Amino acid sequence: MTLLATLWPALAWAHVEKGRAEGFLAGVHHPVSGLDHVLAMISVGLWGAQLGAPAVWLLPVTFPMVMAFGGMLGLMGAPLPGVEVGIALSGILLGLAVLAEWRPPLWSAAVIVGFFAIFHGHAHGSELPAGASGLLYSIGFVMATGTLHATGIGVGVIHRWGWGRVALRAAGAFVASAGAYFLWRAFT
Amino acid sequence: MTRSLLLRALALAGVLLLLPAPSHAHLMNTGLGPFYDGVTHFALTPEDLLPALALALLAGQRGSRAGRLALFALPGAWLLGGLVGLAFPTISYAPVLTTASFIALGGLVAAEARLRPEWVTALAVVVGLLHGYLNGAAMAQAKLGTLGVVGIVSTLFVVVALGAAMVVAIGVPWGRIAVRVAGSWIAAIGLLLLGWSLRRV
Numbered sequence: 113m114t115l116l117a118t119l120w121p122a123l124a125w126a127h128v129e130k131g132r133a134e135g136f137l138a139g140v141h142h143p144v145s146g147l148d149h150v151l152a153m154i155s156v157g158l159w160g161a162q163l164g165a166p167a168v169w170l171l172p173v174t175f176p177m178v179m180a181f182g183g184m185l186g187l188m189g190a191p192l193p194g195v196e197v198g199i200a201l202s203g204i205l206l207g208l209a210v211l212a213e214w215r216p217p218l219w220s221a222a223v224i225v226g227f228f229a230i231f232h233g234h235a236h237g238s239e240l241p242a243g244a245s246g247l248l249y250s251i252g253f254v255m256a257t258g259t260l261h262a263t264g265i266g267v268g269v270i271h272r273w274g275w276g277r278v279a280l281r282a283a284g285a286f287v288a289s290a291g292a293y294f295l296w297r298a299f300t
Numbered sequence: 301m302t303r304s305l306l307l308r309a310l311a312l313a314g315v316l317l318l319l320p321a322p323s324h325a326h327l328m329n330t331g332l333g334p335f336y337d338g339v340t341h342f343a344l345t346p347e348d349l350l351p352a353l354a355l356a357l358l359a360g361q362r363g364s365r366a367g368r369l370a371l372f373a374l375p376g377a378w379l380l381g382g383l384v385g386l387a388f389p390t391i392s393y394a395p396v397l398t399t400a401s402f403i404a405l406g407g408l409v410a411a412e413a414r415l416r417p418e419w420v421t422a423l424a425v426v427v428g429l430l431h432g433y434l435n436g437a438a439m440a441q442a443k444l445g446t447l448g449v450v451g452i453v454s455t456l457f458v459v460v461a462l463g464a465a466m467v468v469a470i471g472v473p474w475g476r477i478a479v480r481v482a483g484s485w486i487a488a489i490g491l492l493l494l495g496w497s498l499r500r501v
Contacts, residue, residue, distance in 0.1 A: 169477045173410055173484040180488035187495030237495055246496030247346055250489045258485055 135245030139252025142236055143260060148199050148294045149232055151287045153257060155206035156225055157264015158280055161271050162213050163221065168268075170218065171225050172261035176254055178226040179233035183253075186237020195238075196298040198231030203291025210284025213277070334444040338451020341435075342459075347398055348431055348452070349459070354405035354486045355427055356460045357479050359420050360467025361409065366417035367464035370424045375457045377428025378435070382449035385436020392437035394430075395497040401427050402490025409483025412476070 143149055153175070160171040185192060205224065208214070216224070240249065267283075270276025332340060342348050352374065359370035385392075405427070408415070415423075432449070439448040467479055 169481065173481055176488040177407075177410065177484050177491070180491035184491045184495030184498075187492070187499045189499070237492070247489070247493055250492035250496070251346060253492065254485050254488045257488075258481065 135248040136252040139249035139254075140256045142239070142253055143256040147290065148203060149236075150260060151290050152199065152202045152206055152228065152232060153260035154264040154267070155203070155210055155284070155287050157261040157266070158210050158268045158283060159206060159214075159221070159225075159264075160261075161265050161268020162210060162280060163215060163218075167218055167221055168265060170222055172258065172265065174222045174226050175229045175261065176257050178229040179236070179257065180250075180254065182230035182233025182235075183237035184233075185230075186234040187240060189238075192231070192234045195231050195235050197295065198228060199235060200291050200295035200298050202228030202231060203294055204288050205291075207284045207286070207288025207291055211281050211288060212284075213281065334447035335451040335454075337442075337444055338439070338448035338453075339455045341448070342452040342455040348435065348456075350486050350489065351398070351401045351405055351427055351431060352456055352459050353463055354402070354409055354483060355420075355424055356463025357409045357467055357483060358405060358413075358415070359417075359424070359460070360464040360470075361412055361476075361479065362415055362417055362420050364468050366415075366420040367468050369417055369421040370464060371457070371460050373421045374424040374428045374460055375453045377425040378432035378456055379428075379449065379453045381429040381432025381434075382436035382439065382452065383446070384429075385433040385438075386440045386446060386449065387436075389437035389440035392434055392441055394434060396494065397430060398434065399490050399494045399497055401430065402493065403487050406483045406485070406487030406490055410480050410487055411483075412480055 143153065156171050156175050160168040163171075182192070205228070209224075236253065268280060271280055342352075355370060355374055356367075359366045405423070408423075432453075435452055436449055439445065439452075442448070467476075470476055470479070
């Protein structure tokens with residue numbers, strides 16, 4: 113009973129400047145709070161792992177930087193039409209790329225990832241809570257995004273085995289299906 | 301030991317216990333002193349720590365000569381800027397400028413830009429003067445004085461030494477990639493922070 117009780121402590125916030133801690137934790141939480149974002153970011157890592165070097169690190173470097181640019185636009189209030197549609201399409205396209213083990217030229221893979229990253233970033237930027245610490249929020253946000261990519265790359269290591277390649281393709285099919293669902297939801 | 305001697309010793313110990321100076325065990329009340337306040341200010345302020353780290357990574361990417369030059373150029377310029385800031389504390393907060401340093405340095409690290417060591421040194425001087433001035437102005441307002449700036453610069457020296465040396469010593473390809481990823485994260489943080497700075501209220 114005591115052990116169980118220790119698992120549900122109230123937050124103490126002891127000696128923490130409230131706004132700053134809230135900013136970092138909110139930043140970490142935001143990218144993982146929506147399945148559409150999570151699937152797309154993990155797919156970037158999966159696709160990179162399938163493509164191998166240098167895409168395995170170029171895509172996860174491209175995505176956060178361009179996503180942050182989109183986030184900056186969202187924070188500044190710059191309008192971007194069709195954000196939800198763009199996010200859903202990113203799931204479909206990235207999922208299909210993983211499913212088909214698509215191998216476009218490196219630059220075009222980076223452009224595709226970067227293009228969709230703008231929609232994800234804009235959505236995050238325009239949804240940011242007021243009053244949170246901007247810098248700590250941004251640090252948490254970028255760290256969480258990078259960790260999702262790293263998760264995708266880590267899972268993508270199974271690509272070296274035959275059963276792993278099949279599993280990755282299945283994961284791509286799942287992501288593409290989820291993207292189709294998100295697209296349908298964006299129009300309803 | 302006789303009983304009376306023991307009683308006297310206990311009495312003396314009791315008197316001594318009544319005479320301690322306040323311990324101020326909780327440093328929230330006393331601070332750490334200006335030097336250590338400067339040390340902790342730098343270590344706990346990402347606005348200063350991130351560009352310094354990015355410059356250390358950039359210098360390390362460009363080799364040991366660039367690392368050695370940056371090791372003295374950045375803290376030296378930071379100290380000079382800090383002293384100017386202490387003397388003329390006109391501006392202590394320039395978010396767009398500091399954010400621009402994040403984006404530029406992080407982007408250069410991510411791109412593993414092939415800069416000559418002299419250019420890395422020049423960047424170190426510019427970044428050091430800018431952040432040092434802002435630190436000095438903030439120290440003047442907080443009345444921490446020169447010792448606070450010296451605390452900042454001392455910590456900065458350690459950060460640059462460790463950061464640049466670590467990158468120079470990297471021998472595996474994935475290690476250099478990790479450095480570039482770190483640079484991209486710093487640039488991304490800078491872009492988001494720029495959005496916050498320009499956010500419509």
